[in-house]
Amino acid sequence: EAGVAQSPRYKIIEKRQSVAFWCNPISGHATLYWYQQILGQGPKLLIQFQNNGVVDDSQLPKDRFSAERLKGVDSTLKIQPAKLEDSAVYLCASSTVRGRNTEAFFGQGTRLTVV
């Protein structure tokens, strides 16, 4: 079974530029998450989708971050404009159905450096 695919693996941009990340979840997984992992910290949820609807985006900085999951499969996360503090690894994860014991499967992440 193929895992969660993310691209690109690495991205370096200047502050105030825009950037987009792509995620392809495991086939059949209805739930998709985007997490931000700053160096030395644990992942922090940005947004959760159930199919193509948003379940939780309370921690997404909506003035500069946006995400979509058209057709309930692939997802993109965009930052515009980027700030220095956005330097982090952006992780995509997916899971089957909502439930307290559900395991989430993570991609390898996109490492973003803002200079």
Added chain:
Amino acid sequence: GNSVTQMEGPVTLSEEAFLTINCTYTATGYPSLFWYVQYPGEGLQLLLKATKADDKGSNKGFEATYRKETTSFHLEKGSVQVSDSAVYFCALPLNQAGTALIFGKGTTLSVSS
């Protein structure tokens, strides 16, 4: 929402040593508890989980027991190997209703031969 506090590292051990990584949490209700591991160059993966009080999760020689009275979920292994070198994260649901997780800061384990 819920919160988690995890022992900070790095932890440096010799092969075959005993490992404990402490994790405590605050939560509404009785959430499932998880340990995730991140090996060098790889993505996060589930190591073990426990879904109710006194449950013991186990995998690859690692164990953790869900302690409701002390709100803890400490990770242990009796004899670590070099291949266990990784970053370990304790996690639980962000809130009572959801499935998205809140993670501890992570503990880096380095095992030398």
